[in-house]
Amino acid sequence: xxxxxxxxxxxxxxxxxxxxxxxxxxxxxxxxxxxxxxxxxxxxxxxxxxxxxxxxxxxxxxxxxxxxxxxxxxxxxxxxxxxxxxxxxxxxxxxxxxxxxxxxxxxxxxxxxxxxxxxxxxxxxxxxxxxxxxxxxxxxxxxxxxxxxxxxxxxxxxxxxxxxxxxxxxxxxxxxxxx
Numbered sequence: 001x002x003x004x005x006x007x008x009x010x011x012x013x014x015x016x017x018x019x020x021x022x023x024x025x026x027x028x029x030x031x032x033x034x035x036x037x038x039x040x041x042x043x044x045x046x047x048x049x050x051x052x053x054x055x056x057x058x059x060x061x062x063x064x065x066x067x068x069x070x071x072x073x074x075x076x077x078x079x080x081x082x083x084x085x086x087x088x089x090x091x092x093x094x095x096x097x098x099x100x101x102x103x104x105x106x107x108x109x110x111x112x113x114x115x116x117x118x119x120x121x122x123x124x125x126x127x128x129x130x131x132x133x134x135x136x137x138x139x140x141x142x143x144x145x146x147x148x149x150x151x152x153x154x155x156x157x158x159x160x161x162x163x164x165x166x167x168x169x170x171x172x173x174x175x176x177x178x179x
Contacts, residue, residue: 021147033075
């Protein structure tokens, strides 16, 4: 399905505020390497990368219905498995399948609003600490995948864990020289 020239990756009629596990990838604008470098198969975070890590680590404190199961910050993107636990006391019956409230405004507690809040918190703290002008470092959208079973969960965890080791052969590596 294509809407306004973009491929829609969301599952139709799926309630993205549902309790469950979600694989999320958030990329920086123009895939610019802002979080650090890969050295010897491991990620070495710079100051901005440390800010991002600290804010991701605080996610469960700030959002009672969210836990980060697995996460890796790469030079130009972040992979994570985000768990929506449903432990926030909201009336889950209020949610509509698309996660949109009245007049298309994002509804609290959906995957999109959670990821948007994480991106916003990271951006705000980067600008507070380095005194920059407040421009976003992120692409406007993010990739998501609903994790439906334990086998898929383990496969994605392994992919995330091995991502720094595979940086040199990753097509998303903006530093890699292509033949």
